[in-house]
Structures are given as C-alpha cells and as structure tokens.
Amino acid sequence: MTTASRNSVSVWPGITAQRPYRIKAIGLVLFILFSSCACSVNEGGSKSYRPAISSVCFIDRGNIWLVSYKGELIHLENGRVAEPKFTNEGAAVDFINKDVGWMLLQTGSLLQTLNGGLDWKEIGRLPSISAGGKPFRTYPLDLRFVDDRVGWITASTNILRSEDGGRTWSVWDFHDANVVSGMMIVDQREIWAVTKTAKVFHTVDGGQNWEVKQLPSIRVGDESYPRSIAIDRTGRIWVGNLRSRSTVAVSSDGGQTWSEREMPVMSDILRLTAIQFAPDGTGRAAFALISKGDAPTQLSLLISENNGDTWEVSHDVKLPFRPVEINFVSDTEGYLISASDIAVTKDAGATWQILFSLESGN
Numbered sequence: 001m002t003t004a005s006r007n008s009v010s011v012w013p014g015i016t017a018q019r020p021y022r023i024k025a026i027g028l029v030l031f032i033l034f035s036s037c038a039c040s041v042n043e044g045g046s047k048s049y050r051p052a053i054s055s056v057c058f059i060d061r062g063n064i065w066l067v068s069y070k071g072e073l074i075h076l077e078n079g080r081v082a083e084p085k086f087t088n089e090g091a092a093v094d095f096i097n098k099d100v101g102w103m104l105l106q107t108g109s110l111l112q113t114l115n116g117g118l119d120w121k122e123i124g125r126l127p128s129i130s131a132g133g134k135p136f137r138t139y140p141l142d143l144r145f146v147d148d149r150v151g152w153i154t155a156s157t158n159i160l161r162s163e164d165g166g167r168t169w170s171v172w173d174f175h176d177a178n179v180v181s182g183m184m185i186v187d188q189r190e191i192w193a194v195t196k197t198a199k200v201f202h203t204v205d206g207g208q209n210w211e212v213k214q215l216p217s218i219r220v221g222d223e224s225y226p227r228s229i230a231i232d233r234t235g236r237i238w239v240g241n242l243r244s245r246s247t248v249a250v251s252s253d254g255g256q257t258w259s260e261r262e263m264p265v266m267s268d269i270l271r272l273t274a275i276q277f278a279p280d281g282t283g284r285a286a287f288a289l290i291s292k293g294d295a296p297t298q299l300s301l302l303i304s305e306n307n308g309d310t311w312e313v314s315h316d317v318k319l320p321f322r323p324v325e326i327n328f329v330s331d332t333e334g335y336l337i338s339a340s341d342i343a344v345t346k347d348a349g350a351t352w353q354i355l356f357s358l359e360s361g362n
Contacts (some may be wrong), residue, residue, distance in 0.1 A: 092143035
C-alpha cells in the first residue's frame with residue numbers, strides 16, 4: 001500500500017479513506033444465525049428509498065459496517081460515522097471479527113482488510129456469473145464468510161463458495177430457480193438457500209451435491225416469495241415469505257416435507273423481516289404492516305419461549321420508516337434496518353431510536 005498523505009491511505013485506485021480511530025473490542029459478539037458476524041442484505045433498487053443500504057454487517061454493539069446503494073463503505077463506531085467513508089463501487093461487506101473483513105465491488109473485485117478497515121487490498125476477482133455482465137449492485141446479493149478461509153456468496157441465480165479466503169471461487173448456477181432470495185450458513189460445508197420460485201437448496205458437502213425441494217405451501221409471485229430462513233434448536237427449518245402472508249413453512253425432517261404454520265399476525269399486507277432462534281431456544285419473528293403514503297408503519301414482534309412451538313405477540317409498535325431486516329443481539333437489544341436507516345431498541349422492541357440515517361449521513 002502506498003501512503004496518499006500523512007492522514008490517509010490509498011486503499012484502491014480511486015478510493016482514499018481517512019484513517020479511523022483504532023477500535024477496542026467491546027460489547028457482545030452477535031449470536032444471531034450461525035455466524036460471528038450477523039449480516040443482512042436488503043433488496044436493492046427501491047426507488048422510494050434511494051440511496052439505500054444494500055449491505056450491513058454487525059460485529060459488536062459499537063462496530064457496524066455498511067455499504068450504500070451508491071457504493072459507499074461506511075463504518076459506524078458506537079453510533080457515529082467513523083472513517084473510512086468513501087465513494088466507490090462497493091456492493092457488499094462482511095467481517096468475521098473487528099480486524100478481518102472483505103468488501104465486494106460491483107466490478108467483481110474482492111478486497112480484504114486485516115486491520116479493521118485501515119488498509120484494503122485486492123485478493124481476487126469473482127468468476128463470470130449469469131447476470132448478463134451487470135454490476136453486482138443490480139440484483140440481490142449476500143456475502144458471508146464463515147471463517148478466514150470459507151466464504152459464501154449468493155448473487156442472482158448463482159451460489160458461490162471459496163475455500164481460500166476469497167481468492168478463488170466455485171460457482172453453481174441455478175438458472176431455473178430464479179433469483180436466490182435468502183441464505184443461511186450452518187457451517188463451513190452446509191448452507192440452506194431459498195429462491196423467488198419457492199425452491200429450497202441444501203448442501204452438506206460444500207456444494208458438491210445439492211438437494212432441491214419445492215415449497216408447495218408458499219405462493220409464488222412477485223409480491224410473495226420466500227426470503228427469511230432459520231433453524232431452531234431441534235433442527236427444524238423455518239422459511240417465511242417476504243410479503244402478503246402471515247404463514248411460514250416448517251420442516252422437521254431436514255427439508256424432505258413441509259407444513260404450513262400460521263403466525264398470530266392479523267393483516268393482509270405484511271413484510272416478514274426476520275425469523276431468528278437463539279441458542280437457548282428463544283425464537284423471534286418480526287412482521288411489518290406496510291402502510292400507504294406517509295402513514296407510520298406498524299411492526300409486530302412475535303416471541304416464542306418454547307423453540308417455536310407457540311408464538312405470542314410481544315410488541316406492536318409504530319415506526320417512522322418501513323423496515324427490511326431486524327437483528328436481535330440479546331434479549332433486550334436489537335437493530336432494525338430500513339432502506340436508508342438503522343434503529344436500535346434496548347427494551348426488547350417496545351421503543352426504537354434511529355441510530356443512523358444514510359440520507360442525512362448522521
């Protein structure tokens with residue numbers, strides 16, 4: 001790396017980032033899903049909310065990375081924007097701890113940092129995928145690393161896997177399955193993925209073999225498709241729709257058969273933002289009632305104390321924005337992500353405070 005000035009570092013051609021304050025590891029490492037870094041990716045391209053948040057990675061309570069729809073890489077330290085913040089062709093970001101992280105550019109280049117974002121270095125390029133040569137921000141994208149060696153990417157109709165820290169990638173193209181809309185990593189060799197055509201993909205050998213199942217209970221269509229997927233403590237798989245239904249599909253036999261579960265939410269226009277299960281068996285599900293115009297959005301938080309056997313509404317709250325994702329890091333603390341805002345709750349979802357707004361940069 002070449003130094004651009006005394007207080008800045010050249011991180012990539014055309015990218016210059018101011019050096020941030022060095023961070024101390026604080027707080028609770030996220031346990032949501034099966035990664036030390038619970039990351040989520042939104043549906044890009046929402047005309048109502050540009051510039052949108054396209055990728056978010058939570059490392060700990062005071063350490064959050066995100067990429068905007070415009071390609072900006074932004075680092076939040078304890079709720080404040082910290083350098084580096086620069087504009088380029090970012091598409092997705094992921095960290096496995098406070099030091100080691102990756103950023104995928106829209107051009108297909110993959111950058112890595114080993115010092116918490118102070119320096120970035122290109123380590124490889126993604127192979128060609130079936131997206132017509134379009135930039136990586138033009139379709140739903142998810143980048144997640146299990147450790148410093150194994151990483152997974154879903155992009156368009158493709159699933160990619162790396163075993164060497166992102167330097168080379170294997171590609172599987174499921175062109176008949178439409179866009180991959182959700183992914184859940186179990187470990188280095190096992191993942192689950194769902195698609196807009198209500199198909200479930202599962203591999204336990206790092207992608208050498210895939211089992212594909214159709215979800216008969218989930219309606220296929222532009223306004224209603226599976227997106228959220230989780231595994232509870234007993235191994236049941238839960239798949240939920242993005243919109244329009246309060247039902248989820250559940251499998252107790254490793255995805256061979258599926259049953260429909262009605263959730264206690266009364267509405268016809270819903271957005272399922274997340275299904276989550278903590279290691280102790282506590283389950284959380286979040287549904288948002290999408291209102292018209294500028295009316296507040298209603299968020300229904302459901303909780304299960306018995307590993308998903310029964311669910312109860314814990315909170316019904318009004319929000320100033322339309323949520324896309326939700327992540328709880330403890331019984332009381334959680335983060336809500338919209339197309340351009342991040343909000344935090346410290347009272348189990350009863351109240352929410354905006355932590356960061358991309359449109360204002362604060």
